Amino acid sequence: MRPAASRGMGMRQFGTGEKANPASVRSMMGRLLTDVSAQWKSVAAAIVCILAISGLEFTVPQLTKWTIDSVIPGKDYRALVYIGAGVLGAAAALGLFKYWSASLMASIGQNVLYKLRNDLYRHMQGLDIAYFDRNRTGDLMSRVTNDVNILQQMISSSMMQLVTDFFIFTSIAVYMLWIDWRLTLLLLATFPFMIMTTRLFGKRMRSSFRTVQESIADVSDHLQNTLSGIRLIKSFATEQYETERFSERALRNKEANVQVVKLRAAYEPIIDFLNYLGLAIVLVFGAWLAISGSMSIGTIVAFLAYVRLLQNPVRHFSRIMNTIQQGAAAYERIVEVLGTKAEVVEAEGAKELQFVRGHIAFKHVDFGYSQDAPVLVDFNLELPAGKITAFVGSSGSGKTTIAGLITRFYDPQRGEIALDGKPLKSIKLQSLREEIGVVSQDIILFNGTVLENIRYGSPEASMEDVIAAASAANADEFIRSFPLGYDTPIGERGVKLSGGQKQRISIARAILKDPSIIILDEATASLDTESEGLIQEALAGLLSNRTCLVIAHRLSTIKGADRIVVIEDGEIEEQGTHEELMRLQCRYYQLHELQFKTVT
Numbered sequence: 001m002r003p004a005a006s007r008g009m010g011m012r013q014f015g016t017g018e019k020a021n022p023a024s025v026r027s028m029m030g031r032l033l034t035d036v037s038a039q040w041k042s043v044a045a046a047i048v049c050i051l052a053i054s055g056l057e058f059t060v061p062q063l064t065k066w067t068i069d070s071v072i073p074g075k076d077y078r079a080l081v082y083i084g085a086g087v088l089g090a091a092a093a094l095g096l097f098k099y100w101s102a103s104l105m106a107s108i109g110q111n112v113l114y115k116l117r118n119d120l121y122r123h124m125q126g127l128d129i130a131y132f133d134r135n136r137t138g139d140l141m142s143r144v145t146n147d148v149n150i151l152q153q154m155i156s157s158s159m160m161q162l163v164t165d166f167f168i169f170t171s172i173a174v175y176m177l178w179i180d181w182r183l184t185l186l187l188l189a190t191f192p193f194m195i196m197t198t199r200l201f202g203k204r205m206r207s208s209f210r211t212v213q214e215s216i217a218d219v220s221d222h223l224q225n226t227l228s229g230i231r232l233i234k235s236f237a238t239e240q241y242e243t244e245r246f247s248e249r250a251l252r253n254k255e256a257n258v259q260v261v262k263l264r265a266a267y268e269p270i271i272d273f274l275n276y277l278g279l280a281i282v283l284v285f286g287a288w289l290a291i292s293g294s295m296s297i298g299t300i301v302a303f304l305a306y307v308r309l310l311q312n313p314v315r316h317f318s319r320i321m322n323t324i325q326q327g328a329a330a331y332e333r334i335v336e337v338l339g340t341k342a343e344v345v346e347a348e349g350a351k352e353l354q355f356v357r358g359h360i361a362f363k364h365v366d367f368g369y370s371q372d373a374p375v376l377v378d379f380n381l382e383l384p385a386g387k388i389t390a391f392v393g394s395s396g397s398g399k400t401t402i403a404g405l406i407t408r409f410y411d412p413q414r415g416e417i418a419l420d421g422k423p424l425k426s427i428k429l430q431s432l433r434e435e436i437g438v439v440s441q442d443i444i445l446f447n448g449t450v451l452e453n454i455r456y457g458s459p460e461a462s463m464e465d466v467i468a469a470a471s472a473a474n475a476d477e478f479i480r481s482f483p484l485g486y487d488t489p490i491g492e493r494g495v496k497l498s499g500g501q502k503q504r505i506s507i508a509r510a511i512l513k514d515p516s517i518i519i520l521d522e523a524t525a526s527l528d529t530e531s532e533g534l535i536q537e538a539l540a541g542l543l544s545n546r547t548c549l550v551i552a553h554r555l556s557t558i559k560g561a562d563r564i565v566v567i568e569d570g571e572i573e574e575q576g577t578h579e580e581l582m583r584l585q586c587r588y589y590q591l592h593e594l595q596f597k598t599v600t
Contacts, residue, residue: 028331032155035112042108047163049101054167056090056097058175061305063087069298101164109155117148120334128344129409130369138221139214143337146216147330154327162320165313172310179303180295183282187307190278194271194314201267202325208260209329215253222249275311282307344411344429352431356516357420358547359385360406365415367405375401376570379415383547390550390558392591393567399551402567403519406549407436437515441522443502445494450479451486453494453505457513465512473508475501518548555592564588 036043063086071079121144132140176184226233226242233242286303289295295303360383368374375398383389391399404410405417408424417424424432437457445453454466461469466486470476478501482488494502510518552558558578565575566587573587581588 028328032112032151035115036108039108039111042104046101046104046108049097049104050164050167052097053094053101053164054171056094057168057309058171059090060087061302061309063090064305065298065302067298068301069296105155105163109152112155113148113152116151116334117144120144120148120337123338123340126342127340128342129404130344131340131342133369136217136221138219138224139217140337141224142213142217142220143333146220147213147333150213150323150330151327151334154323162317165317169310169313172306176303176306176310179299180289183285183289183303186281186285187278187310190274190281191314194274197267197270197274198317201263205260205263205267205325206328208256208263209326210332211256212253212260212326213329213333215249215256218249219246219253222246271314275314278311279304279307344408346428347423347425350426350428352428353419353435356435357385358516359383359420360517360547361418361421362402362405363416363418365405365412365417367401367410367412369410374570376412379570379572381565381572383549384562385420385547386545387562388543388548388550388558388560390552390561390564391567392552392555392558392564392588393573397567398570399567400521401570403438403521403549403551406517406519407438408432434513435516436519437510437513437517438519438521439503439506439510440520443494443499443506445490445497445502445505447490447492449484449487449489450482450505453490454486454508454512456509461512466508469508469512470505472511473504475504475508478504516546518543518546520548520550520552522551522553555595566591 063083067080067083070076071083124140124144173184173188176187222245226246233239282304286295286300290297290300362379362381365376365379366374367376367379379402381402391402393399401410405412406424408429411425419427419432446456451463451466454470455461458465463486467476470479470486479486479488488496490496490505494505497505550558550561558564561578563575564578564581566573566581568587574581574584576584582592
C-alpha cells in the first residue's frame with residue numbers, strides 16, 4: 001500500500017504551506033558569520049583590503065580640500081602634478097584592493113555555500129521516508145538549488161559591500177564629527193527615519209520574497225512532475241491542460257515578483273529623499289558657515305564629498321536590503337529543512353549486524369500513517385529464517401506497509417519488530433538495510449549506464465561479479481546485444497529499456513548486493529508471460545537460502561512459497577501452504593478462483 005501524501009505522523013517537520021518559526025536576519029547572519037570565521041586567514045586578508053579601501057576613499061576629498069584652500073590661493077603649480085598623481089594613484093590602488101577584496105569574499109562565500117548545500121543535502125538524506133511522502137520533490141529541489149543560489153548572491157557581493165561600507169561609514173562619520181559636530185549631527189538626524197523606513201519595508205519585503213520562493217518551488221515541482229510524466233501526458237493528450245496549470249503557477253510567480261518590485265519602487269525613493277534632505281541641510285548650513293567666515297570653502301567642498309561618501313553606504317544598503325530580505329526568505333526555507341528531526345533513528349548504542357539468519361518477528365505492532373487511520377493493530381507475525389513467505393490480499397490491506405516496517409522506512413507507534421531476536425531499533429540503520437534487498441514493481445533506475453545501475457549497491461564490485469549477477473538474472477544476453485554492452489546509457493528511469501529488461505537489471509543489482517533478506521513487492525505484476533518466466537527463473541537463484549517476503553497479486557507466482565499469509569484490513573485472515581489454504585476454501589480460495597476460473 002503506497003503511502004499517501006498526508007502520511008508521516010510522528011515527524012516534526014515543515015512542509016509546503018506550513019509555518020515555521022521565522023529565521024531572522026540576525027540568526028541568518030550569525031550562522032553565516034560563524035561559518036565565515038572558520039576561514040579566518042582569508043577573512044583577515046579581506047579586512048586588510050577593506051581598510052585600505054576605506055583609507056583611500058578618505059584620501060581623495062582631502063586632496064580636493066588642499067587644492068582649493070592651499071594650492072589655488074598659493075598658485076602652487078608644482079603641487080598640481082602631485083595632486084594629479086595622488087588622485088590617479090589612489091584610483092589605481094582602489095581598483096587593485098577592490099579586486100583583491102572581491103576575489104577573497106567570493107571565495108569565502110562560495111566555501112560557506114558549498115558547506116551549507118552539502119549540509120542541507122546530507123540532512124535530507126537522513127530524513128524519514130515519511131518526510132518525502134509529505135513534501136513535494138520540486139519544492140525540495142528548489143530549496144537545495146534556488147534558495148542556496150540566492151544566499152550565494154548575498155554572500156558573494158552584498159556581504160562584501162556591507163563590510164566595506166561599515167568601515168567607510170564609521171571612519172568618515174568620526175572625521176566629520178571632528179571637523180564640525182553641528183553639521184554632522186544635523187546630517188545624522190535623518191538616519192533614524194531611514195532605519196524606521198528600512199524596518200517597515202524589510203518585513204513586508206521578506207514576506208513577499210518568501211511568496212516568490214514558494215511560487216518558484218511550485219513551478220519547479222510542476223515542471224519536474226510533467227517532464228518525468230511526459231509519456232502519460234502525451235498518451236492522454238493533456239498538453240493544453242498541463243500548460244494551463246503551469247501558466248497558473250507562473251502567474252503566481254509573476255504577481256509575487258511584481259509585488260516585490262512595487263515595494264522596492266516605493267522604498268528606494270524614500271531613502272533617496274532622506275539622503276537629499278541631509279545634503280540640503282549640509283549645503284545650506286555649510287554655506288551659512290562659509291559666508292560667516294567660520295569654515296573655509298575647501299572644507300565645505302570636502303565636507304560635501306564626505307557627505308556623499310557617508311550616504312553611499314545608506315544607498316547601497318537600501319539596495320542590498322532587497323538581497324538580504326530575499327536571502328532571509330530563502331534561509332527560512334533552508335532552516336525549515338535543517339530543523340526537521342527524523343523519528344526513525346537508531347537507539348543509543350545501536351550495533352552492527354554480524355551474522356544474519358533472517359528470522360523476523362512482529363510483536364503486538366500498531367502502525368498508521370495518521371492518527372485516525374490505523375493500518376496495523378496488534379499485529380503479530382513471524383517470518384522464518386531462510387523461508388519464502390508470501391503475502392496476498394486486497395489492495396490497501398497493509399502488505400507493502402509491512403515491508404516498509406521491516407526496512408525501517410517507518411517505525412510502529414506501538415510494539416516491536418525484531419530480527420534474529422534483536423529489536424530493529426537496536427541495529428544501525430545502514431547495517432540493517434545492507435542486509436535487505438528490495439525488488440519492486442516500481443523499478444528505480446538512474447540515468448547512467450547499465451554497469452552503473454547494476455553496481456549501484458556495490459560500487460567496488462569487480463566486472464566479473466557484475467557479469468555473474470547479470471547472468472544469474474537472465475540479463476547478460478540482452479545487455480551484450482547492445483552496441484555498447486554494459487556501457488550502454490539507459491536514459492532517465494531506464495526509458496530505453498523494456499519493462500522486463502529493467503526488472504532483470506534491478507534483480508541483478510539485488511543479486512550483486514547479496515543480501516540476507518529479500519523483499520519482492522509485485523516484482524512481476526506488469527510483465528508479459530515470457531518476461532515473467534525469465535524473471536521467475538532469475539528469482540529462483542536469488543531466493544535460495546534467504547529469508548524472503550513476497551507480495552503478489554498473481555497467485556501463480558507464489559504456489560511454491562513455504563507459507564502464504566492472507567492479509568485483509570491489516571489483519572491476518574489465514575495462513576498456510578497453497579494446498580492447505582485451497583482445502584480451507586476461504587479467502588485465499590476465493591482469490592484463486594477469481595484468477596483461474598475458466599469460462600466454459
